[in-house]
Amino acid sequence: MTDGEKIYLRPTHAECMESLKLEANFTDMNVQISACFFVLLLTGLGSLHAQLSTQTIDVDGESRTYLEYLPEGFDNTQNLPLVMSFHGGGGQAQDQLNIADLRDRADQDGFVLVYPDAIPDPNDDGSTNWQVVVSGTLPFTNPNPHSDIDFVDALIDKMATVHNIDTTRVYAMGYSNGGGFSFDLACRLNHKITGIGVAARTMYAESFAECNVVHPTPVVTILGTNDFASPYDGVVYEGTLYYHSNDECNDFWIEANGLQSAPEVTDVPNLSTNDGSSAELYTWTSSDGCHELLHYKVNGGEHDWPGTFGNMDFVSHEVIWEALSQHNMDGRIGCTTSSITAAESADMEIQLYPNPVQTQLKVSGVLPDAPIEIWNAQGQCVLETALVQGAAYIEHLATGMYTLQLSHSPVRLRFIKR
Numbered sequence: 436m437t438d439g440e441k442i443y444l445r446p447t448h449a450e451c452m453e454s455l456k457l458e459a460n461f462t463d464m465n466v467q468i469s470a471c472f473f474v475l476l477l478t479g480l481g482s483l484h485a486q487l488s489t490q491t492i493d494v495d496g497e498s499r500t501y502l503e504y505l506p507e508g509f510d511n512t513q514n515l516p517l518v519m520s521f522h523g524g525g526g527q528a529q530d531q532l533n534i535a536d537l538r539d540r541a542d543q544d545g546f547v548l549v550y551p552d553a554i555p556d557p558n559d560d561g562s563t564n565w566q567v568v569v570s571g572t573l574p575f576t577n578p579n580p581h582s583d584i585d586f587v588d589a590l591i592d593k594m595a596t597v598h599n600i601d602t603t604r605v606y607a608m609g610y611s612n613g614g615g616f617s618f619d620l621a622c623r624l625n626h627k628i629t630g631i632g633v634a635a636r637t638m639y640a641e642s643f644a645e646c647n648v649v650h651p652t653p654v655v656t657i658l659g660t661n662d663f664a665s666p667y668d669g670v671v672y673e674g675t676l677y678y679h680s681n682d683e684c685n686d687f688w689i690e691a692n693g694l695q696s697a698p699e700v701t702d703v704p705n706l707s708t709n710d711g712s713s714a715e716l717y718t719w720t721s722s723d724g725c726h727e728l729l730h731y732k733v734n735g736g737e738h739d740w741p742g743t744f745g746n747m748d749f750v751s752h753e754v755i756w757e758a759l760s761q762h763n764m765d766g767r768i769g770c771t772t773s774s775i776t777a778a779e780s781a782d783m784e785i786q787l788y789p790n791p792v793q794t795q796l797k798v799s800g801v802l803p804d805a806p807i808e809i810w811n812a813q814g815q816c817v818l819e820t821a822l823v824q825g826a827a828y829i830e831h832l833a834t835g836m837y838t839l840q841l842s843h844s845p846v847r848l849r850f851i852k853r
Contacts, residue, residue, distance in 0.1 A: 487538070492593055494586045497554060501590065502528045504548040505598070506541040516546040516604035517594050518756065519587070521553075521613030523635075524564040528552045531610065534743040535752035543816075544760065547598050551590065556580065565609075565616035567639045574675055583616060584623050591627050603763040608632035608655075608755045610740050611664065615639050618684075621654070622646035630654060630762050632755030635738050636665045638684045640676050648691040651726040653762040655755045656684065659712065659736025659745065685719070685730055692726045694719040703731070704835045704851060707747035712736045714748050725770035729758050749836060757810075757838050761847055769846070787839060791851040794830040798822055798839070806842035811835060 490503045506515070518541070522531035528550035541548045555561040558568075558577040571578035587607075594600045606629055609617040614636035621631045622642045630653035637658070638646075658681050660667050669680035679687075689696060696719075703714035712735035719728040731741070731749065739745020742753065761767055785800035798805070803825040809818040809832070817832060819842075827839070832852045840847045 492586075492589060494589045495582060497581060497586075499554065499586050499590075500528070500552045502532060502550040502552075504538050504541055506545055506547070509547075509598075511599045513545065514599055514601045516606065516760065517549065517591065517598075517600040518546050519549045519551060519590075519605075519607045520752070521551060521565060521607065521609030521616050522563075523610045524553075524612030525562045526553075526613075527563065531613065534610065534740045535608070537752050537756060540753070540756060544756075546760075547594060547600055549590070549594070551586070553583065554581065565612050565619075567612075567615045567619045567642055569641055573640065573677065574673065584619070587620060588624055588627065601763075602627070603629065603765075604760075605629050606631070606756070606759045608752065608759075609634070609636075611635045611738065615642070615678075618642050621652055622648070625649050625652060628652070629764055630759040632751070632759060633657065634740050634751050635659070635662060636678075637669055637681055638679045638687070640679065643679050643684075643687065646687070646691070650764050651692050651721075651762075651766045652688070653727055653759055654688045654692075655729045655731075655758045656681070657731040657733065657741060657751050657755075659733040659739055661735055662738045664738045681730070681732075685717075685728065688728045689719050692721065692728060694721050694726060694728055698730075701851065703748050705748055706835055710745065710747045712746040712748075714741070714746055721766075723770065725766035726762075727758070727767075729754075757847055757849075785841075785846060785848065787848050787850050791853045792829065793853050794828065796827045796829050796839070796850060797825055798827065799825065801825075801841060808840045808842055810838045810840065 486507070487502060487504045490501055492499050518537060520531050520535050520537070522528060532550050537548055553563040553565050556564040556566070557580050566579045566581065566583045568576045569579045591602070591605055595602050605627060607617045607620050608631065614633035615638070617631040617633050618636070618638045619642045620628045622645065625648050632655040634657040658665065658667055665678065667681050669676065669683065670678040698717040698719045701716045701718070703716055705713050712733050714734065715732045717730040717732060720726065731754070733739070733741060733746045736746050740751050741747065742750030785798065788797050788799070798807070801822070804821050804823070806821045807827060808816055809827070809829065811817050818827070818829065820827065829852060834852055836849065836851055838847050838849050
């Protein structure tokens, strides 16, 4: 253990969150979120790991902290992806770990996982907010007192130096204010951010106006239609636009990524009928299928992180990782380039059909006995088998959304089991 480093032991099964308290305060148009979590006593600890630690880095004269998780069997020669997950306003790294725990997935898929801490905002009575307000030119806002962009920039460099992360696969996700900051990262640090996932926030006006996209950027957004803190239609106060509407944000990324304007709309299976909400998945893709934007519209959803609280039909951090992990800085990994003819591309394309499916899922474009894994929306592997004459027999699976992964391959395809 190095000086100043704290190591945490954790049980293999997930900790239980008992309550979450959300408080909205629009005094300066920043949403303040405070999270209170109570971990239930676990009956058995199982095997323990010593891979979660508190780390520090000095940036612009400030000592910045973050939780770091290295997957089981970590080896610096592996050149793994980096996933950063940002807490809501007024929160801490531990709060985000509690609602978006990707440690088991990091062990399974192999990536370095970081939960950074914001530092007190002197413009907001010391609340720990990510700084999306830069200029302070909008009414009721103040100039940024410190640069969180510089913090993340330096953090990525440190991860590359210390852990040899794959700098072509650096992903950010966040909740509420942390989601707004993830948008800001995609705009102000786009050359280092591969893709982002955002829950419970739309784009701040300043981020939107000054966004500089230099590479195809996969984006996953999750927003409730009844979100009291991040309205679906944006925030306009006394005639000034502070946050763009969800539709305007989608249109921005459609144009930035050169996507087709018409989305594919899929109903997310309503697995939890008593959560007061349902969800639809909107998918926009480029004509070659190499770039995409996903939007989970949670009808009746509030200021939530679906899968942990609010809508329980899918798990936010799981679907974000599954989508983003398929991309590097150039687009979908292994995607057919425009130099290949349409006929050749069609021959090489991997497809699932029928989709939705009830009993027999056929997979084209792979060997007829290819090994596959099927994962549910909760991030659990529910089937590991080989195709039989190009088909997987899934009649025993429960109704829901699943991801088929070719074993030992980054290729992942979503399907719905009826």
